[in-house]
Amino acid sequence: MDDLYLILATLAFLGGFILAAVSLRSESAGKQGLNIPIAVVGLVFQSLFLQMRGEMHGRCPITNGAEVLVFVSWSIVIMYLALGKAFRLSLLGVFTMPMVFVFQVAAIVYLLAADPGPRPPATLDPWLELHAAMSLLAYGAFGLAGVAGVMYFFQDRQLKSHHPGRLFYSMPPIRYLVDALVRLLVIGTVLLSVGIVAAFFMKIVPDRGHLLISGAVWLVYLFLIVIHLVKRIPPKPLSFSAIIAFAFALLTLSAL
Amino acid sequence: MNHKTAPVELRERLAFAEKAVPQHLMEICGIAEISEAVVLSTCNRVEIYGGSENPGVALDKLVDYLVGHFAVSLGEVEFYRHESVAAAHHLFEVASGLDSMVLGETEIFGQVKKAYATAQTTGTTSRRMNKLFQQSFTVGKLVRTSTRIQQGSTSIGSAAVDLAEKIFGQLDGCRVMLIGAGEMSRTTAQSLLSRGAKSIIVSNRSFDKAEELAAELKGRAVRFDDWETCLDEVDIIISSTSAPHVVVKHEMIHRVMSGRRGHSLFLIDIAVPRDIEDDVNRIDNVYLYNIDQLEQIATEGKTRREKQIAVCREVIDEFLREKGIEALAGFPEGRGGSGPDRIQPDTVARPLTNP
Numbered sequence: 001m002d003d004l005y006l007i008l009a010t011l012a013f014l015g016g017f018i019l020a021a022v023s024l025r026s027e028s029a030g031k032q033g034l035n036i037p038i039a040v041v042g043l044v045f046q047s048l049f050l051q052m053r054g055e056m057h058g059r060c061p062i063t064n065g066a067e068v069l070v071f072v073s074w075s076i077v078i079m080y081l082a083l084g085k086a087f088r089l090s091l092l093g094v095f096t097m098p099m100v101f102v103f104q105v106a107a108i109v110y111l112l113a114a115d116p117g118p119r120p121p122a123t124l125d126p127w128l129e130l131h132a133a134m135s136l137l138a139y140g141a142f143g144l145a146g147v148a149g150v151m152y153f154f155q156d157r158q159l160k161s162h163h164p165g166r167l168f169y170s171m172p173p174i175r176y177l178v179d180a181l182v183r184l185l186v187i188g189t190v191l192l193s194v195g196i197v198a199a200f201f202m203k204i205v206p207d208r209g210h211l212l213i214s215g216a217v218w219l220v221y222l223f224l225i226v227i228h229l230v231k232r233i234p235p236k237p238l239s240f241s242a243i244i245a246f247a248f249a250l251l252t253l254s255a256l
Numbered sequence: 257m258n259h260k261t262a263p264v265e266l267r268e269r270l271a272f273a274e275k276a277v278p279q280h281l282m283e284i285c286g287i288a289e290i291s292e293a294v295v296l297s298t299c300n301r302v303e304i305y306g307g308s309e310n311p312g313v314a315l316d317k318l319v320d321y322l323v324g325h326f327a328v329s330l331g332e333v334e335f336y337r338h339e340s341v342a343a344a345h346h347l348f349e350v351a352s353g354l355d356s357m358v359l360g361e362t363e364i365f366g367q368v369k370k371a372y373a374t375a376q377t378t379g380t381t382s383r384r385m386n387k388l389f390q391q392s393f394t395v396g397k398l399v400r401t402s403t404r405i406q407q408g409s410t411s412i413g414s415a416a417v418d419l420a421e422k423i424f425g426q427l428d429g430c431r432v433m434l435i436g437a438g439e440m441s442r443t444t445a446q447s448l449l450s451r452g453a454k455s456i457i458v459s460n461r462s463f464d465k466a467e468e469l470a471a472e473l474k475g476r477a478v479r480f481d482d483w484e485t486c487l488d489e490v491d492i493i494i495s496s497t498s499a500p501h502v503v504v505k506h507e508m509i510h511r512v513m514s515g516r517r518g519h520s521l522f523l524i525d526i527a528v529p530r531d532i533e534d535d536v537n538r539i540d541n542v543y544l545y546n547i548d549q550l551e552q553i554a555t556e557g558k559t560r561r562e563k564q565i566a567v568c569r570e571v572i573d574e575f576l577r578e579k580g581i582e583a584l585a586g587f588p589e590g591r592g593g594s595g596p597d598r599i600q601p602d603t604v605a606r607p608l609t610n611p
Contacts, residue, residue, distance in 0.1 A: 159422065160537060162549040166560075169407045169418075173425035174520065232517035236540050 002052040003111060006070065009045035010104035012038055017097035024094065024167060035093040036084075039077055042100070046074045056118045060132045066110035068136070068253055073103040075140020076147075083144070083184070095147045127201040134195030135214065139249060141188030142221065146246035148181040149239035156236065178235045181242055182228060189221045213252045220245050258301035259357050261334050269327045272297035277371075278378040280325070285380045287321060289314035292385045294375040296350070298367050300357055305347065307384050311339065341576065344388055348572045351396035353405065359561040360405035365396045391579065399571050405564040408557030412440070413447040415553040416524050416545070420448060420492055423520050423543060431455035433490040435483055435504070436497035437462075437469040440526045440547075444494050445473055457490060459483035461497070487512045494524045495531035503531040506539070513539055524550070 016038035023034075049070060053061035061067045077100060084092045155177065158168040172180075196218055199206055206214075224241055227233055233241070257267065272280055277295050284293040284304065292307035308314035315337065323330055338346045346355070351368045353360040372389040375381045381389070400406055409415035417427075424430050430453045434441045437460040445456055456475025459482070460466035466477040478486055487493075487508065497503055504523065513521065518541065525532040525546040537544040545553075 155422070159419070159543045162545065162552075164419075164422075164553065166404075166407075168422065169404075171422070173422050175423065175425045178518075234518040234540055235520075238518070 002049050002056070003108075005045045005049040005052065006104065006108055006111070009042045009049060009070075010101060010108060012042035012045060013097050013101040013104060016042065016093065017101055020094040020097065024170065035097075036081065039081060039093060039097070043074065043077045043081065046070060046077065046104075050074060058118075059124060060129045062132050062136065064110070064116050065253075066107040066115075069103045069107040069110070071136045072139045072143065072250075072253070073100040073107075075137045076100055076103075076143040077140075078137070079140045079144045079184070079187075083180070083187075092144070092147065092151070095151055096144065099143065099147065125203045127198050127203070131195045131198040131202060134191050134198060138188040138190075138192035138195060139253070141184045141191060142242075142246045142249055145181050145184035145188065145242045148177050148184060149242040152177045152181065152235060152239040174235065178238065181239060182225075185221060185225055185228075185242060189218070189225055192218050192221065217249050217252055220248060257333060257335055258303070258355060260355075261336055266328065266333055267299070267302060270302045270322065270333065271299070272302065277374050281375055281378045281380040283325075284318065284321065287314065287317045289317060292382050293380045294371055294385055294389065296368060296371040298364070301350070301355075303350070305343070305385065305388070307382070344391070345572060345576065347388065347392045348395040348399075348575070349569070351392040352399035352568055352572065353396075354399075354565055354568055358410050359558070359565070360400070362400070362406070365393075365400075368392060368396070391575075395572055395575050398575065399568045402571055403564050403567045405561055405568050407564075408560040409554050410557050410561065411554050412526070412547065412550045413444050415550045415557065416444050416494075417447045417451055419543070419545060419553075420453075420522055421451065423522050424491060426452060428452040429454055430492055431457070431490040432475075432492045432494065433457040433459065433483065433486055434469070435459050435493065435495040435531065436527065437465045438496040438498075438526075441494050441496040442469060442473070444524060444526065448492065449473065453492065455489075457483075457486050459486070484508060488515055490521075491519065492522045492524070494526065496526045497531050498527070499531060500529060502533050503527075504533065504536065506533045506535050509536045509542055510539055513542060516541070526550070 016035055019038065020035050050061050050067070053063075053067055057063055062071050076096060080092055080096050151171065152174055155168070155171050155174050158164045158171075159174070192214075196214060199211070199214070224233075224238075224245060228238060257270065259267070262270075272295055274297075277297065281293050281295055284290055284295070284306065289308045289310045290306045291309070294305040296303040296305070304318065306314065306318070319330070319335070322328065322333075347368075349355045351365055353362065353364050356364050368389070372381070372385075375385065409418045420427055420430065427448060430448070432445055432448055432453050432455065434445055434456065437458055445453075449456065456470065456473045457478055458466045458470040458473065458475055459478045459480050460469070461480045463477060463479055466480075469475075470477040493504070495504055504525075509521065509523075520541045520543065523532055523536060523542065523544040525544065528547065530546055532544055532546075534544070536542055
């Protein structure tokens with residue numbers, strides 16, 4: 001049943017992406033508003049999947065690569081739904097959906113290839129749960145910051161080319177993209193900081209590798225924010241850094 | 257009549273003075289055959305929407321009224337006339353901006369609302385006009401939200417403003433500098449000011465002219481030798497000097513950008529020959545547009561909007577098909593019974609009639 005929810009969530013995100021792409025190509029502008037309801041549907045199925053996996057393991061469902069990928073994409077969707085409108089980022093969904101879809105497909109492939117099954121916890125530890133949940137929510141914010149970075153490059157290219165296409169008029173202003181990117185980096189870093197602090201209270205001390213990797217990701221983002229606050233990194237290198245930093249964070253996830 | 261059927265000389269003679277509209281409405285409804293009336297009088301159109309039991313006679317008397325009260329003679333003005341569904345369709349197109357000089361513009365929507373409010377306050381509307389105009393507001397909004405009729409710029413000024421908004425978002429607080437005090441600069445600066453831009457700085461070889469324009473735009477004038485010192489104060493630069501050589505050089509902008517802490521700079525070069533070195537556009541966060549590029553964006557915008565007309569008409573047709581009975585409550589069946597008629601340019605129809 002959990003697999004079914006995962007597939008349904010993936011189909012919802014695929015549908016959202018196709019609908020947005022078709023809507024952008026069509027002469028009518030009325031269907032872009034469906035993006036959010038579709039993301040909500042996908043989120044509901046993702047939540048059901050995570051809930052079932054959580055019940056199966058008896059703890060936060062991040063016991064294997066597939067679950068981590070779904071949890072990260074769940075975080076990205078949550079961030080998108082919670083902050084997309086607030087940050088006046090129209091079309092964020094169009095750029096977010098493909099990434100979430102890819103994560104979901106990777107998770108399906110992983111589970112089909114070898115589902116490791118239940119991994120009951122040695123002892124239930126709320127600090128561990130907090131550490132995991134905060135860290136993965138932070139990854140959601142970092143993922144969305146990466147998406148804002150991609151959108152910045154897209155819009156910058158359109159402006160520089162002097163031939164803005166149809167998408168240009170639906171995209172947010174580049175200043176808003178940079179503002180949103182910085183806020184997402186700050187939100188993600190704060191969440192990750194809470195997650196790391198929680199790790200120090202865990203009953204089982206995490207292994208040195210895990211700590212080093214988590215600390216490295218945290219330092220990368222902290223460094224980025226501090227440098228930006230002190231020296232104001234120009235938008236292009238900042239966007240590039242947000243994309244690269246998220247790619248790095250994703251790579252480290254596989255090692256955790 | 258509108259901007260398509262009558263030149264401005266005729267439109268201005270038939271235009272209803274705003275304060276006199278209630279009086280005219282009362283007089284029009286005083287014509288025995290006309291029971292309801294709304295006057296829509298703007299710089300681009302003079303239209304009278306009315307309800308009548310006897311449309312033929314009502315129309316003749318309405319024409320007599322217009323000839324009697326305005327400085328026009330019979331045969332001088334070509335009035336277009338629509339009835340029933342075609343009249344409703346026409347009003348819906350007007351409210352949607354499809355009949356406007358600038359396709360999809362929004363000002364007309366407010367003007368239709370104001371015309372209806374004036375008639376309502378004067379007491380010259382009843383159930384039919386109320387229904388018709390309220391439906392026109394619904395359709396006007398629907399067309400604008402469900403199509404791309406408002407997308408794309410239609411003039412050099414609006415292209416500049418749209419680009420500025422895609423760079424800075426809301427223009428509140430954006431600072432603008434004009435290098436050269438030409439007409440195009442003034443128009444573009446006014447467009448930016450209308451969207452919230454502030455702190456206009458004007459620099460011109462003739463300082464008197466700079467001061468004059470600065471006073472008009474509520475900005476400040478700067479001597480032409482000093483404009484470079486203001487570069488780091490502004491977000492948008494509009495250059496339109498008649499200098500035969502480059503005025504704004506790559507190294508100037510490069511130097512300024514290092515101190516802008518990542519803030520973008522938008523340069524608009526509307527001078528011929530160009531004032532700003534082309535490779536300025538290569539600098540990060542600097543966006544340079546010359547007059548040809550703005551013109552091209554405006555042309556593409558117009559073409560894009562023209563392509564949208566058919567889509568908008570489909571929306572109106574569908575609305576009339578779906579809500580036909582409600583939209584046209586009180587109108588006769590016949591031409592409008594099974595769906596809207598496309599308004600033909602040569603259609604000579606009667607005014608709206610009672611059942």
